[in-house]
Amino acid sequence: MLSLLDIPSVDRVAIAARLAADPRLARTLAELQVASQQALSAYGEGEREEVLERVRTLQTRACVLARPAGAWKEPPDRGIHLLGVRSFSGTIGVHYGVEDGRPIVLKASREMDGEIEAARLAARLGLTTPAIRRIPIAELARIPDLPSGTALATHLLLEERVEGFDLRNAPLVGWRPDPEDRTIFEGLGEIAAFDLLVGNWDRFVSANTGNLMVAEGRLVLVDTEASFTARPSEVHSRVARAIDDPELPGLLSSEVASFLEKACGFAFEDRHHRWVNAGAAAFVDRFIPVAEGEPEDSPAGKALAAWREASGEWEAVRG
Incomplete structure (x- = not known):
């Protein structure tokens, strides 16, 4: 102890x-x-x-x-x-x-x-x-x-x-994403979708660059202040479009793009938006079977209900 x-x-x-x-x-x-x-x-x-x-x-x-x-x-x-x-x-x-x-x-x-x-x-x-x-x-x-x-x-x-x-107010020094590393961008999409699921607005939405780390190629979530208050309309506008129109920048991938630009001056290209969208879609695939085992009155169970209300049947959305 x-x-x-x-x-x-x-x-x-x-x-x-x-x-x-x-x-x-x-x-x-x-x-x-x-x-x-x-x-x-x-x-x-x-x-x-x-x-x-x-x-x-x-x-x-x-x-x-x-x-x-x-x-x-x-x-x-x-x-x-x-x-x-x-x-x-x-x-x-x-x-x-x-x-x-x-x-x-x-x-x-x-x-x-x-x-x-x-x-x-x-x-x-x-x-x-x-x-x-x-x-x-x-x-x-x-x-x-x-x-x-x-x-x-x-x-x-x-x-x-x-x-x-700890750089405090100093500009970021030392890490930029490899523009050809699809895994990193898909991982960013998964985290952005997860934040929306749990109602955490203090990372990508607020561009709080102190709340994400990279450790030996792994993305690390810091200070996930989850409220579990995501509104279905926000879930739909940010995540569903990433799945409906993966070739287009949506709110979710645009928030990730703004985050990285602020963090390290990285400029998104079309393929980076696609990869973030793909990560969000993959996260939904993983999340549904996990959350279905949660009690209906639990935060995760309620969040799953909100996602389904926002986007209908995810299987139909993904085609």
């Missing part, structure tokens, strides 16, 4: 030791520092120093585990990039730490049932999400160095993390 009594702050000495022991990781960090410094010419001196300091510090983010929370798996040390820029302004409270050599994040939350339900459903569908567990709110008084805003919280959410770089 993971103890939360003495979660330390991120240890810079330990980080330095790890960098010294892993030349590959140190090289990646050095390259990132150089590229970031070149990208910071528009910042004032004070802002530049703050951003560069954050670039020098290894930070961890939520990782795809698709397995029961609590069983730790050592994360990979290479190929980890933030897709976009993490915004700290809207965070209720996030605490980064290491317990027994394992990176974790403790997040204060007003409501977490939707995130837990979404993570459970995503794991059944083969999507990558954080391993999470609920922590009793009584632990608040026993944990030192809590993040700001925890007084607003009604729950604590513990997530496992994977090592990456």
Whole structure:
């Protein structure tokens, strides 16, 4: 059982030791520092120093585990990039730490049932999400160095993390999708359709580029704030057209295109819209048999009903 009594702050000495022991990781960090410094010419001196300091510090983010929370798996040390820029302004409270050599994040939350339900459903569908567990709110008084805003919280959410770089307000450095990698774009379509299913508007719809990662070629969903309030009309307008007219850009693929343009300046072409649409259609194929096993009054069961109301029989839509 993971103890939360003495979660330390991120240890810079330990980080330095790890960098010294892993030349590959140190090289990646050095390259990132150089590229970031070149990208910071528009910042004032004070802002530049703050951003560069954050670039020098290894930070961890939520990782795809698709397995029961609590069983730790050592994360990979290479190929980890933030897709976009993490915004700290809207965070209720996030605490980064290491317990027994394992990176974790403790997040204060007003409501977490939707995130837990979404993570459970995503794991059944083969999507990558954080391993999470609920922590009793009584632990608040026993944990030192809590993040700001925890007084607003009604729950604590513990997530496992994977090592990456915190660029804060610095432009994205280090990852762009391979324009010929159809798998990546189909994966983006699956995630966009999943977000719509669970009523998560805080990724593609809002172009929140901090809520998606790429880890060794895998797309990782971060902070899926599921409300399960998708309106049938929105489901139809974004997803059904992707299946009805896969050759045409629709709202769903256009939102993904806007997201990537903001995240890393990537410009969509027609084939990328087609691939995103194909991913959305494939997701529907996977989702229906999984969700049909959900209780009718569960969030997933209700979401399935909304999808069918929006688009009729999916089998007929897909022909």
